[in-house]
Every structure is written in structure tokens, then in C-alpha cells.
Amino acid sequence: MRSETEIITLNTTNSTNSYAKENINELADKTVIRAINQTDGRGRFSRKWIDLGNENLFLTFVLKPSNFFEQKFANLTQYLSVILAKTIEKYKVATQIKWPNDVLVNNKKIAGILCETIMQGNNFKGLAL
Numbered sequence: 657m658r659s660e661t662e663i664i665t666l667n668t669t670n671s672t673n674s675y676a677k678e679n680i681n682e683l684a685d686k687t688v689i690r691a692i693n694q695t696d697g698r699g700r701f702s703r704k705w706i707d708l709g710n711e712n713l714f715l716t717f718v719l720k721p722s723n724f725f726e727q728k729f730a731n732l733t734q735y736l737s738v739i740l741a742k743t744i745e746k747y748k749v750a751t752q753i754k755w756p757n758d759v760l761v762n763n764k765k766i767a768g769i770l771c772e773t774i775m776q777g778n779n780f781k782g783l784a785l
Contacts, residue, residue, distance in 0.1 A: 663688045670696040672716035673772055676784035680774045685720035685782070698770070720782040725773060729783060733757045733771040736785065740767055 662684055669675050672689045674696070683689075691714040698704060721729075734756045741751040741759050744766075752760040759767040771785035 661686045661688060663690060666691045668693040668695060669714075670694070671698060672714050673698075673770060673784045676716045676718050677772065677774050680718070680776075680781045680784075683718045683782075685718065687718040689716040689718065690714065716784050718782055718784060723780065725775070725780040729771075729773060732783065732785060733769050736769045736771065740769065 664687060666672075666675065666689065669689075669691045671694060672691050675689055675691075676683060676687075694712070694714045696704075697714065737753050737755075737757050737759055741753050744751050744759070744761070749761055752763070754760055754765070757769045758765050759769075769785065771783060774781040774784060
């Protein structure tokens with residue numbers, strides 16, 4: 657039986673990933689968090705992701721694939737970067753990956769993928785990506 661995906665739309669949030677981490681216990685597997693405005697987006701190494709208004713799409717997917725952390729989750733960021741680049745290329749748009757997590761078109765960043773493991777103590781709660 658397939659569960660229905662819930663989509664939560666926030667007018668403004670500090671970060672869709674932060675929202676997912678703060679609310680992980682209440683969020684179902686496969687929940688999508690979307691924000692119209694994001695005030696404190698970040699990427700790897702806590703670099704800022706600037707909100708340029710209608711030019712950005714802010715999304716986080718919540719996945720709860722198991723009750724324990726599996727090593728294969730550690731490379732999810734890189735895997736998703738490759739999958740996104742290949743998907744865009746199916747539309748005859750050339751992409752590049754600024755390894756490990758940025759997808760570029762015409763040398764301009766169009767996506768940054770940040771996958772975070774959510775732990776509470778020693779308990780694996782899910783992934784925010």
C-alpha cells in the first residue's frame with residue numbers, strides 16, 4: 657500500500673531543513689516541506705543560501721527509510737546530485753556538478769543538495785534532504 661505524500665507550505669521559515677529537523681517526530685515519511693521565503697538557508701559548511709525572491713525553490717524531503725542509520729545514507733548527497741544532473745540532461749540541458757552537491761547550468765548554480773541525518777541521542781529519526 658502506498659502512502660500519500662504530505663506537502664507542507666510555509667510562507668516564511670529560517671530553513672526547510674531546520675524545520676524538518678525540529679519537527680521530525682511529527683512529520684510522516686515522504687513529507688515535502690516547501691517555503692515561499694527562507695531567511696537562513698544554508699549549504700555545506702554552513703554556507704548561506706541566499707533567498708532571491710521568486711527565483712528560488714526551497715524544498716526539503718523527509719525520509720524515514722528505516723529505524724536505524726545505514727551506511728548507504730552517507731553518500732546520498734552525492735548520489736542525488738548525479739541523479740538531478742542526469743534528469744536535467746534528459747531535457748537537452750547540459751549540466752555540471754561542482755562536487756559534491758551543487759548542480760550547475762552554464763556555470764551558474766541551479767541547485768544545492770544538502771542531506772542531513774536526523775538523530776535524537778542514539779536513535780536514527782530520518783533524513784532531511
